[in-house]
Amino acid sequence: MASIEISNAVKSYGAVDVLHGIDLDIQDGEFIVLVGPSGCGKSTLLRMIAGLEDITSGAISIGGTVVNELQPKDRDIAMVFQSYALYPHMSVAENMSYALTLRKTAREKITDAITNVAEILGLTALLERRPKALSGGQRQRVAMGRAIVRKPQAFLFDEPLSNLDARLREQMRTEIRKLHRRLGATSVYVTHDQIEAMTMADRIVAMHDGIIQQVGSPVEIYDRPANIFVASFIGSPAMNFLKGAYEVAQNGTAGIRLTDGSFVPVLPARGATANQAVTLGARPEHIAIAADENGENGGIPARVELIEPMGLSTLVHVSLAGNPVKIFTLDRPDFAVDSFIHIAFDMEKIHVFDTETELRLPPENEPHGPQTA
Amino acid sequence: MNVSGNSPARKLVYWGSHYLMIGAFVVFALFPLYWLLKVSVTPNDILYTEGVRMWPSRTTWENYFFVLTQSNFPHYFLNSVIVAGTTAIVTTMVAAVTGYSFSRFAFRGKVIIVALMLITQMFPLVMLIAPIFKILAPLGLTDSLTGLIIVYTAFNVPFATFLMQSFFDGIPKDLEEAAMIDGNTRFQAFRRIILPLTLPGVAATLGFVFTAAWSELLFALMLVSSESASTFPVGLLSFVSKFSVDFGQMMAAGVLALIPACAFFLLIQRYLVQGLTAGAVKG
Structure with a gap:
């Protein structure tokens, strides 16, 4: 596990700045939720941490190492996508073990890790299935499992629950939170749903127009919003x-x-x-x-x-x-x-x-x- | 169209006419093939004397025997396999990487390249034969299979690229991003995750290019003059002599030429009908 420091990170597409100098320190083991309306730059920031987007200027470091120039594969992070992004031609077990196989982990270790994670997530009976034979909630779990199995420095979540129905979303919300408490992993979670932000975050980062509007605990943000945007966005x-x-x-x-x-x-x-x-x-x-x-x-x-x-x-x-x-x-x-x-x-x-x-x-x-x- | 809930009679009429139309189309499309087969087994002496009949009173394998043993056909056939096979493989490989870059990357000049590739598809081939001959002749590429392969590849790459691009467009970007986070480089992600999922597209492109190259006549006729480098469509013409057309042998050669194309499609049909990406993302 590691801390993540973002200092003065800027992202521009041509002449258009989508992130204007983001400063954010994420503590080791913290669960941070980036929240804001669509187009506020929260997903871009997450993708910059992952290495899927270049950093125009500024620096991002994970565990004390500046990762600006590192490829995603060398950053030791795991990401759960909104679309789950499971490999359709691989079974659940293969999906979860893919990263470990690439790292040439010993076969017994992989089997152990998968058995263990499958048990935590209730996937044991599904290990041999292909993603298309799974329900939305099960795919979501596999995507989580694929991330957990690797024991990465940090977890990145890109709106992982928005494709689920309301009841399942509520259930997964609780599960992710429990999982975080169990694993204690540094997590950055992007959502536009302020209820997810309130219920899951250690600290909420409210963003608007590529600028961080306020950083604080859910209660702080709710009770003492920094400005009209945060006040109007948080709370339902x-x-x-x-x-x-x-x-x-x-x-x-x-x-x-x-x-x-x-x-x-x-x-x-x-x-x-x-x-x-x-x-x-x-x-x-x-x-x-x-x-x-x-x-x-x-x-x-x-x-x-x-x-x-x-x-x-x-x-x-x-x-x-x-x-x-x-x-x-x-x-x-x-x-x-x-x-x-x-x-x-x-x-x-x-x-x-x-x-x-x-x-x-x-x-x-x-x-x-x-x-x- | 929803026909459920209607009376059985209406259903019968609906589905009956449905299949009748499909059947009519299939008959229309396959009849020439049937005629090809029929003529190829008709003995020469009764070809004209029996009039129009659906099946000859006697059949013979003589035409096939002659084509396989007495003519140059096996040689043409081999040439065609080499030309069409190589063209299909090279074109598909080029189209796969080009199509992928069109689908995934934004780069300078992309619009211009796409436009140029489209323009190449706009000209009738006949117009280009003379300049192409002029270009290939000094390079010693006329009258050679290599020359044909190069020309066919050049003409098929644009369309094949657009075809492959549309297949890549159908595969979510998240998949290779997930693979890159899991530990792949972009190229590894392409090879290990994206390419296996594009197999239907690869198969379709291979099939399309193979059949196009297999049946191409114009360039094969113009660029190749010797027997040794002729492909089978050119060879078919050799059954047309100044005074007569040997239909029986020509049709027999035609039936034989269908075999590799059919075999090829049998081989790839598994990928053509398979929707491999189902279940990749929400669905």
Whole structure:
């Protein structure tokens, strides 16, 4: 196992830069998830680590060795592809042993390794089958097995679960996580699915437009997003955003005056000035439906547009000052569509973003934490 | 078209007409071959006297016997095997590597090369015979099998390349990337992973080029003048003399000439019908 250091890595296709100077240190044994919308450069970065794409400038090192000029075969990494990329003319056992055979590993050792891995992944009965005789989930396992058998320095996963149905994806997610705990292997996992990112990562690397937006633990990223992009990308249902102006009262309390004139109190934000254009960010679970219709909780009136029961919870869509706002509640709603309710924002939990730079303006009482923007 | 759920009578009509049409096509396509066989076993004396009959009243192997023992045909035949076989193998090898590079790499001048290769396919061959003769003559390549092989290879490479490229395009790039991560160089990945999966394509290309070279007449006629370097299509013409055409022997030679082409396709049909890539990626 090894650490991976990426310093100022740039990737350009002709005049187009797809990655603009990526810096990232991945610790030995860490499970890193690169997440972002399609086209953000996450797969390109992974392929650069694998050696399948050239590095335009900068350096990538694996286990302390700069690998820029090394061929993929000499980097000692294993990769699981989205398409699984199993060799169709080889049996499951041959697929898994291919890399070891190329390394001229002794036959008994190969057999042992395969028996062992097949047992871990529940593939023992399938070893003689060809990939086309396997289901999607089984192919996925074989692809994993092929990677594990080699005991590489690092595992690279390129959206390995996106071809599976929802139930299987959930199951494999857990299995990959358990496997990682068991093997303790350095892993870099690319996905566009923020739920995969949240549930699997030790640290999430959120990317957009070829730039790392934020690096942090899932909870850090969720609770303290660096900017509007990260805040909107992570979390489902997504965060609500409302534009307004920052206001500070004489007694030091602060708030945001929304475009319709309603006022939402917030914790004083670091670096915010009076009348500055700001965006209020509130996760659906941080908006409460006020108990009484008089709005005694400081509630703001909003019109109910849609009620989505989700079993455990209910998602209420309301319209506030013409903006759609989603509210997550565990209570069963006792109101109807088109009625007016009062909603209240949880002052401690909501965020203030600078509308112009889109950066988060953290509350003054929040300790200065590591934040990448 | 979905015919399930319809009455059995409609099904019968549907499938009946289906097979009737296929049958009609097969008869239309194979009838000349049948006629070839029929004439080849008809004795000369009743060839014209019996009129048009589906099968002669007497049959004979005489024509075959004559072609195999009294004519130059075995020699032409051997020449054809050498020319068509070598052309097929060389062309397919060149087309495989060229097609692979077209399919997988972006390189400077690729568009120009593809365009040039397409242009070569646009000219009628007749136009090119004179210049080609002029080029080959000083090199001592006229009247030689090597000259024929070179010309056939040059003319077949472009199409064979496009054919191979389309087969490589059908094989996911992930496969060789996986092989490269597993420990192969790109060339090893090509040889050990991609090529085995392209066997149907290789077989199709081999078959296509082999038949094209096997039955080529124009260049064989123009570039070769001696008996010793003639191929079998040219040899067939020797059964046409100034005053008569010996149809029986010509047809017998034709039937014999079908054998290698048939044998070749029997050999490769396993790969032609096999969908080897099934199961490589999600499916």
